[in-house]
Amino acid sequence: MTTPESKWIKVAAVSEVPVGEAKAVRLEAGRSIALFNVDGKIYATDNQCPHMGYPLTRGVVRHGILTCDWHERSFDLEGGGCFNVECDDLQTFPAETRNGEIWVEIGDFAYKRKDEHLRLLWEGLLSADRWTMSKAIALLLKGGVPEAEVVELILRHIGRHIASSHGSEGGHDVARLINGLKVGRRYKDADRLIAITTAACSAAGGAAERLEVVPLPHPVSWENIERWVRMFSHDAHAERIERCLFTARQMGEADKILPLLFECTAEPHFLGFADNLISLGYLSETVDEFGWEKASELVFNLGAKLVGRGRGEPERFRRDAVRIMRSMQPAIDDAISNASTREVTDYDEDAFVNALTSVDIQRAFDAVRNVLETGVKIERLITTLVLLAADRMARTPVNVDAGWPCLTMELHLAASLRTAQRIGGDKVAAKGIFHAAWLLFADRWLNIPSRPLTEPLSETELDIPDEDAGVRLIINSIETLKVQEIGGQVLAYLNAGYSGQRLLEEMGRAILWNDTGSQILPTLRTVFEEWENCAEHPAHYQLLVCLARYATDIRTNKDSQSATTTAMRFAEGKTTVEVFED
Numbered sequence: 410m411t412t413p414e415s416k417w418i419k420v421a422a423v424s425e426v427p428v429g430e431a432k433a434v435r436l437e438a439g440r441s442i443a444l445f446n447v448d449g450k451i452y453a454t455d456n457q458c459p460h461m462g463y464p465l466t467r468g469v470v471r472h473g474i475l476t477c478d479w480h481e482r483s484f485d486l487e488g489g490g491c492f493n494v495e496c497d498d499l500q501t502f503p504a505e506t507r508n509g510e511i512w513v514e515i516g517d518f519a520y521k522r523k524d525e526h527l528r529l530l531w532e533g534l535l536s537a538d539r540w541t542m543s544k545a546i547a548l549l550l551k552g553g554v555p556e557a558e559v560v561e562l563i564l565r566h567i568g569r570h571i572a573s574s575h576g577s578e579g580g581h582d583v584a585r586l587i588n589g590l591k592v593g594r595r596y597k598d599a600d601r602l603i604a605i606t607t608a609a610c611s612a613a614g615g616a617a618e619r620l621e622v623v624p625l626p627h628p629v630s631w632e633n634i635e636r637w638v639r640m641f642s643h644d645a646h647a648e649r650i651e652r653c654l655f656t657a658r659q660m661g662e663a664d665k666i667l668p669l670l671f672e673c674t675a676e677p678h679f680l681g682f683a684d685n686l687i688s689l690g691y692l693s694e695t696v697d698e699f700g701w702e703k704a705s706e707l708v709f710n711l712g713a714k715l716v717g718r719g720r721g722e723p724e725r726f727r728r729d730a731v732r733i734m735r736s737m738q739p740a741i742d743d744a745i746s747n748a749s750t751r752e753v754t755d756y757d758e759d760a761f762v763n764a765l766t767s768v769d770i771q772r773a774f775d776a777v778r779n780v781l782e783t784g785v786k787i788e789r790l791i792t793t794l795v796l797l798a799a800d801r802m803a804r805t806p807v808n809v810d811a812g813w814p815c816l817t818m819e820l821h822l823a824a825s826l827r828t829a830q831r832i833g834g835d836k837v838a839a840k841g842i843f844h845a846a847w848l849l850f851a852d853r854w855l856n857i858p859s860r861p862l863t864e865p866l867s868e869t870e871l872d873i874p875d876e877d878a879g880v881r882l883i884i885n886s887i888e889t890l891k892v893q894e895i896g897g898q899v900l901a902y903l904n905a906g907y908s909g910q911r912l913l914e915e916m917g918r919a920i921l922w923n924d925t926g927s928q929i930l931p932t933l934r935t936v937f938e939e940w941e942n943c944a945e946h947p948a949h950y951q952l953l954v955c956l957a958r959y960a961t962d963i964r965t966n967k968d969s970q971s972a973t974t975t976a977m978r979f980a981e982g983k984t985t986v987e988v989f990e991d
């Protein structure tokens with residue numbers, strides 16, 4: 410029956426499709442349909458195999474079943490139903506012959522398969538299959554499904570995945586997911602798709618059913634919840650914390666949950682567990698973006714695992730550090746309480762950096778206490794820590810082991826203190842600075858010489874005709890792994906007065922298209938934001954230098970490009986052959 414949205418069109422002469430043959434016909438919309446002549450009767454289907462897009466005109470028809478020639482998915486030629494459970498159904502069209510011509514009733518091609526593709530994405534997440542995820546996300550976005558809806562499904566999956574399959578290390582998956590989404594928003598089209606797909610891959614994996622966590626029976630007061638969470642955190646009872654957090658939300662105390670978790674994790678006994686503060690920051694952003702309703706399983710489960718994690722017996726240096734920081738707690742609390750009366754905006758930053766990198770934890774902690782008592786703004790101290798980490802990444806030797814996991818942890822921890830301050834307040838952020846100081850001490854094996862952060866950097870300028878040439882040179886150096894040269898080139902490009910923002914965007918694009926491991930996403934996002942936050946500081950060029958060096962040194966080319974490009978073309982309705990022809 411003809412509907413208002415559909416129309417019969419003449420697509421070929423019957424003589425062009427002999428019995429037993431097939432023919433592809435390209436339509437205006439960019440899609441192609443396949444015509445089959447089976448014993449004189451004409452059938453019409455979408456020519457794009459729903460599995461991976463192979464042209465179905467190259468398939469085989471037997472007993473009314475069309476089998477694709479690539480991976481042998483088979484379909485009912487008339488109704489399009491797929492006999493393989495893990496594949497979509499095929500779109501078919503009514504066809505008839507009139508006076509030696511083939512006429513086909515073309516639908517409106519409007520997108521009507523949202524539920525199918527959401528299910529496909531869910532399957533891809535469970536099986537951690539990058540192609541399935543890429544295809545589903547590309548189809549959903551191309552079909553006009555809002556990105557937020559796609560991301561919410563990924564979020565629901567990661568909550569269950571981490572709750573059933575991960576300990577506190579699940580924070581790394583959340584980091585890649587949240588940072589991938591944040592980075593993706595800075596790009597469009599294929600660049601955005603690859604960022605979202607890479608983020609989704611971080612969330613992929615098994616997600617078993619688990620018993621629902623139910624709140625504690627009433628009456629329970631917030632005062633008790635707070636007391637118990639602190640105690641369970643100290644005693645490493647994660648599962649007890651999770652139930653307390655569910656209870657707090659049900660009591661209407663959701664706003665107090667994240668500040669409490671931040672307070673727990675800033676405690677001295679968590680020195681050496683910097684990923685706690687970082688991961689709590691990302692969990693806070695998840696709540697900001699999606700609200701408690703959608704984020705609660707993830708936040709309560711992972712949050713409890715983070716602040717309730719076992720810490721083992723501390724080795725000598727860490728034991729000393731915990732003791733020193735604990736002894737300074739009353740002074741820190743006082744300093745923060747009185748800060749508003751004597752806030753200063755600038756200070757001897759080089760002396761502070763010198764103390765932090767002195768490999769003397771007493772001296773480093775004394776320096777932190779001193780700047781806090783002097784009234785230096787927390788935001789200013791965070792900027793110092795961010796740029797100190799970037800500067801170290803910009804100068805670490807790359808010929809043996811550059812120490813990227815440690816150095817990126819320094820950078821992410823420093824930047825995460827901005828969220829810790831926003832959610833947990835100045836006292837939490839101040840304690841976080843001690844954690845950052847400890848991390849620098851713990852990374853002493855890196856042996857990166859100390860350098861005054863305010864000292865001018867090299868002023869050499871890049872000898873190239875213009876900005877375009879500079880960007881090309883640097884991207885080429887990243888792609889061809891010129892790790893010894895890339896840092897100097899980035900600095901010389903910036904010294905020449907060319908746009909750092911543009912270079913950052915181009916470097917980000919190069920990173921997105923080549924980093925299926927996705928480990929660089931948190932650093933990329935951090936540099937994007939800190940480039941804006943630290944714009945006035947003489948060392949801020951080191952943010953781009955450090956990113957370029959890191960991206961070049963860890964670069965691995967794993968062909969993520971082809972999965973995403975093919976998925977984009979697939980969503981446009983092109984067969985794999987047309988994709989290759991393009």
Ligand code: FES
Binds near residue numbers: 477479
């Ligand atoms: S079965 Fe057709 S593309 Fe895989």
